[in-house]
Amino acid sequence: MVSLDLLKSLSLVSPTKIILLVIDGLGGLPRPETGKTELETAKTPNLDRLAASGVCGLSDPVGPGITPGSSPAHMALFGYDPVVSNIGRGVLEIVGIDFDLQPGDVVARGNFCTADKTGLVTDRRAGRIPSEKCVELCRLLDGLVIENVEILVRPVREHRFAVVFRGEGLSSEVSDSDPQQVGAPPKIVSALAIKAARTARIANQFVAQAEVILVGHFPANMILLRGFSQRPVWPTMGEIYKLTPAAVVSYPMYRGLARLVGMDVLSTGNGIEEEFRTLIQNYKKYDFFFLHIKGADAAGEDGDFDRKVAVIEQVDQAVTGLIRLQPDVIVVTGDHSTPALLHAHSWHPVPVLLSSHWCRPDGVKEFSELACIDGGLGRLPATNIMSLVMAHALKLKKFGA
């Protein structure tokens, strides 16, 4: 991949506009009866037209053979090394509930649990209390201030919550309080580095106060914390590419990821048409749009070949609205493959199409896995897509003299 430093030194502000349309889990495997994948089965006249006038290829999100999670797969699409920029579990948890994490915040994943009279944990999940109960208990714990550190508590689901410690000089280098077994007491949170001593002390005070607050809320009468982590420090897309980027995303985790790379996350609805409408309405205000469609991945994970086909066809219809905007670059791709046959993410490379006035067209006439093999982009690491996009939008200067 081209280094972010090099891209930063070459990128320039220009009035050209880019749309990155990510159909989550786009790549598939052929259904044995027809020999055609989901994308090959779908009727996609508009995407085919874009492919015919554009340049296509197949991308590896993390590396050949590696099945990516959604988070590294998206980081690669945004141009970041997906292994180096892999995000801690605690941060993903909070990012996944649409929380605006700040630099310096320390996050931990939390469980409500059951402790007996002697303080031993008897159920690490407090009998999986209902999510509504979790919301209610989080409200009791939220907003405490210990040693000038604000403690924000957010429900996730059932017994799970996330806690954010916000203040000066915090460190995530502390150990878990979760003993990971029943019959043991919660552990004391310990500093794993000298600079983390204060954070450990505050975390232990928080646990102690939570124990008092939760008295009478059996079975959820104690908490366990684990996976302390901090928002990773990396340059934003604005800094690297000098873009003013916006994300149109309905699914919380991706909204969080978009925020972590410095995108404005626009309010939108859950449906495909609503997302496209949101983009169109905000088209003048930004020069880069990350438009994320979750449905194809969800259908693939459910093993529902036909539903995945239907989602792709729906996107194909909606894409005419984007073409009408005449953006300088439209890229259509997935973050990874999710073949319905596998009911899961997979390692198979992902079709990419790049349409622009300045692309050198290849012989690809339709947008499909098979056709993309012969595409002019060849087989490329997903991290290369952003530099290609920037080039085709004439947003990169010449390197060297």
Place this chain on the structure above:
Amino acid sequence: MVSLDLLKSLSLVSPTKIILLVIDGLGGLPRPETGKTELETAKTPNLDRLAASGVCGLSDPVGPGITPGSSPAHMALFGYDPVVSNIGRGVLEIVGIDFDLQPGDVVARGNFCTADKTGLVTDRRAGRIPSEKCVELCRLLDGLVIENVEILVRPVREHRFAVVFRGEGLSSEVSDSDPQQVGAPPKIVSALAIKAARTARIANQFVAQAEVILVGHFPANMILLRGFSQRPVWPTMGEIYKLTPAAVVSYPMYRGLARLVGMDVLSTGNGIEEEFRTLIQNYKKYDFFFLHIKGADAAGEDGDFDRKVAVIEQVDQAVTGLIRLQPDVIVVTGDHSTPALLHAHSWHPVPVLLSSHWCRPDGVKEFSELACIDGGLGRLPATNIMSLVMAHALKLKKFGA
């Protein structure tokens, strides 16, 4: 390439089985009269069928334009960086004679030479004594013990032998005794690092004792040592991939290489059919087989186009025995190209075919250099093959969340 650390963190044990069939020197160049390479000339209905149902590509063993030796070419196929893992000459020499090198052993290449009465070397190769004489002299030197270090001496060919120093705390950081010219005395072996002082002392004592033992064996009355090296330290295939790997290989150097990456090396015969039979007989005991066929490379180096064609056709017939085993992944490739027209290894990329229930088929209908250009694997570094193999065998977890 995907790092071995990442693969190690993602690999898991599963009951699926993998066969890596390496036709040494597989890639070729077209014969001018027909415009077809050796592989394209050979009748290979079975390999063609595998190619049609599988996914194909062309691989670069070390890098585009680099003609590899057999050792780095195989290291790349096993997933190791072929430049980083390049093996010292002394180790290759001993590995090439099927010697079971242990961690800590120090190896040197040896020459029997001729010294005059004043101790000056008059012939560095002792008149190229016959190999049988070498065997006899090695027997005289083999088995000495100096300062608790056992010294093993093995004949290679003509005046060449290998010596292994086996004991605690040895180091290969010592200089050669070979003066690389006649008219000079053998050099004293010197330590190039403090920790190597004892090894140098022992090597010098060995040379002195050899001089005494070889009195009366003119022209082979002295020895010269060079290229001290140690078995490289790298993780085994068991450690990286959690495989239980076996090698079916008749040619000694490849047996040695397979041992160095932690494979069980099975006893087998010299013929292609015997090798295939050995694999089939041991199929239940292992989950990864490296099956190595030397004949195609030897024919290529001899410039014998037709013999190379015949070897490939023989493999094509035998491959039906592997298909019948229904392994989860079969890969057929070469370690490098050896075009008969060049009489030598070459830099041309090597055809690869990967057949598995979980591959996304491409449009390739036959196994040939020309057809593989359009394969779904594209053009790939050979180091990527193992991560793809592992993925298709469902032996890799998802990366990231």
